[in-house]
Amino acid sequence: MTAARRDTYTPETLLAVAVQVFNERGYDGTSMEHLSRAAGISKSSIYHHVAGKEELLHRAVARALDGLFGILEEPGAVNGRPIEQVEYVTRRTVEVLVSELPYVTLLLRVRGNTRTERWAMERRREFDQRVSDLLKAAAADGDIRSDVDIRLATRLLFGMVNSLVEWYRPHAGGGADQDQLAEAVVRMAFEGLRT
Amino acid sequence: MTAARRDTYTPETLLAVAVQVFNERGYDGTSMEHLSRAAGISKSSIYHHVAGKEELLHRAVARALDGLFGILEEPGAVNGRPIEQVEYVTRRTVEVLVSELPYVTLLLRVRGNTRTERWAMERRREFDQRVSDLLKAAAADGDIRSDVDIRLATRLLFGMVNSLVEWYRPHAGGGADQDQLAEAVVRMAFEGLRT
Numbered sequence: 272m273t274a275a276r277r278d279t280y281t282p283e284t285l286l287a288v289a290v291q292v293f294n295e296r297g298y299d300g301t302s303m304e305h306l307s308r309a310a311g312i313s314k315s316s317i318y319h320h321v322a323g324k325e326e327l328l329h330r331a332v333a334r335a336l337d338g339l340f341g342i343l344e345e346p347g348a349v350n351g352r353p354i355e356q357v358e359y360v361t362r363r364t365v366e367v368l369v370s371e372l373p374y375v376t377l378l379l380r381v382r383g384n385t386r387t388e389r390w391a392m393e394r395r396r397e398f399d400q401r402v403s404d405l406l407k408a409a410a411a412d413g414d415i416r417s418d419v420d421i422r423l424a425t426r427l428l429f430g431m432v433n434s435l436v437e438w439y440r441p442h443a444g445g446g447a448d449q450d451q452l453a454e455a456v457v458r459m460a461f462e463g464l465r466t
Numbered sequence: 467m468t469a470a471r472r473d474t475y476t477p478e479t480l481l482a483v484a485v486q487v488f489n490e491r492g493y494d495g496t497s498m499e500h501l502s503r504a505a506g507i508s509k510s511s512i513y514h515h516v517a518g519k520e521e522l523l524h525r526a527v528a529r530a531l532d533g534l535f536g537i538l539e540e541p542g543a544v545n546g547r548p549i550e551q552v553e554y555v556t557r558r559t560v561e562v563l564v565s566e567l568p569y570v571t572l573l574l575r576v577r578g579n580t581r582t583e584r585w586a587m588e589r590r591r592e593f594d595q596r597v598s599d600l601l602k603a604a605a606a607d608g609d610i611r612s613d614v615d616i617r618l619a620t621r622l623l624f625g626m627v628n629s630l631v632e633w634y635r636p637h638a639g640g641g642a643d644q645d646q647l648a649e650a651v652v653r654m655a656f657e658g659l660r661t
Contacts, residue, residue: 419659427629438621459623460654461658
């Protein structure tokens with residue numbers, strides 16, 4: 272039994288608690304009991320907000336995916352040369368990762384045991400494919416080196432970007448910090464570390 | 467009860483089975499019973515080889531760490547300009563990751579709940595630090611761009627390299643494949659994707 276507090280949760284604030292628990296215990300390892308304890312409200316109060324833990328997972332990964340796919344509609348992602356577009360998308364992906372850190376962390380960790388997880392993985396692959404297509408267009412323009420396979424380059428690029436969720440921890444008031452991070456990723460990926 | 471087969475394991479072959487189980491179930495989620503079932507021999511037969519599952523973990527991560535630290539003693543890692551050394555170490559790290567894939571995968575996933583895990587994490591940090599020192603020396607020579615922070619560059623480099631364990635699956639007879647992979651990582655990290 273938990274000392275249940277008054278349920279003042281909104282869908283947003285309850286989601287934030289659930290995502291933290293999912294990231295700590297893994298989605299599979301999280302029960303409604305764990306969510307109830309972390310939120311400090313009863314299980315039936317949680318059921319007042321959502322149908323179950325899979326709905327919370329769906330909302331959380333949808334938030335991450337909306338952030339990522341939203342980038343592809345921005346002017347910087349659709350205007351100019353493909354090489355500029357792909358650099359823009361890379362920079363903005365880092366920014367979305369950082370601003371939606373717990374949601375993207377969860378998205379990157381889902382493993383495909385439920386329908387929601389499989390859907391999330393499928394959408395992630397679609398996003399990667401869109402970036403890969405931009406790299407291909409940039410290669411066709413002669414702006415990407417021809418001696419690196421595009422599929423491999425896409426994987427290495429996302430390997431670098433996605434690793435952020437494992438080690439990046441935002442500093443207090445770190446807006447400049449975040450810009451510097453996005454810039455460092457773009458420079459390293461597209462221009463390399465060598466002078 | 468499992469239909470126990472005759473115990474023909476060597477320390478090496480038993481380790482290979484254990485590492486596979488650790489990577490599938492997580493080290494924490496693996497019991498001696500799981501190991502016994504996967505190996506097809508009784509628990510007491512396993513105790514004939516090792517004191518327990520932590521000894522298996524220790525041997526496995528030691529094998530990965532020996533492979534990685536061995537690189538730093540090779541002529542290519544100690545002779546020439548620091549920039550050449552760090553490119554050499556990056557290339558060889560990819561090669562060791564691929565040739566010791568299950569062992570390095572396990573090393574990268576340990577989370578620090580036991581003494582062996584904490585030791586492994588400490589050794590990993592030492593390795594990262596050695597590479598970071600090489601990058602610093604290369605920067606002091608003016609061979610690394612001065613607008614990217616070295617600690618950040620080290621993390622992004624390992625983010626890219628370590629992501630291999632999540633998606634790289636060796637092809638049959640893929641020696642050339644493996645060289646191409648190491649070369650692609652070095653080119654992208656040090657020269658960038660842009661022409």
